Amino acid sequence: MKATKKVGKGDAVKTEPPKRAFTARSLSALLPAVTRPAFRKRSPATVTLFLEWGSIVGPAYASRTLPKKLTAGMLTIACRGPVAMELQHMQAGLIDRINTWCGPNTVVRLRLTQDFQAPADSGRTKRVKPAAVAPVSLPDMPEGPLRSALEALGSRISERGGRRR
Incomplete structure (x- = not known):
């Protein structure tokens, strides 16, 4: 479809649409426009931290802890039972491990809170005992x-x- 452009009194001149570049563009040139709205809400480091929490701290701590919030280098971790005291003693090693996964200086301090709510259901169904x-x-x-x-x-x-x- 061709665009029209008025030149003078009632005269219409046909013009060509703008030319498209049919050259290949790199994916890195296209991604910022796509990811910008998502990264305004949460940074990539925060998303990685929340998604990979079980791999970062291991299954024993992942079942009893849950990252809640990452703000200005301070990670708030909700803990069940006496695990908060254990994490307090391993705080430096845990910060190093988190920063290894998520990038340098992502977490500077930890804030441990006692939270007795069970973590969100991970989609696992309860095992049903089979018939004899x-x-x-x-x-x-x-x-x-x-x-x-x-x-x-x-x-x-x-x-x-x-x-x-």
């Missing part, structure tokens, strides 16, 4: 510890429904 399954027997094998072990293994696999967990 008949034990597996191997009549073709001779009696012995190998037969007993294989029957126990077969029974356990049958209880799980053949799925690996």
Whole structure:
């Protein structure tokens, strides 16, 4: 579709639309316009910290702690039980580990709070106990510890429904 432009009294002159550049552009030139609105709300370091919390502190602490807020280099961590005291003693190492994951000087201080609320559900469903399954027997094998072990293994696999967990 061609654009028109008025030149004088009622005269219309047809003009070409602006030319498009059909050259390849680098992804790094396009990303800032896309990510700017998201990064106004949360910095990439904060997002990385919240998403990778379990990997940063390990599963033992991840189940009892939760990062709440990162403001001006101070990370607020909600803790359950006596884990706050443990984290207080390992504070320097934890700050170094967080800064290794999220970038230098992301966290300067920790603020530990006692929070007895359970962390948000991670999407796991509760395990349902399967119905009783008949034990597996191997009549073709001779009696012995190998037969007993294989029957126990077969029974356990049958209880799980053949799925690996």
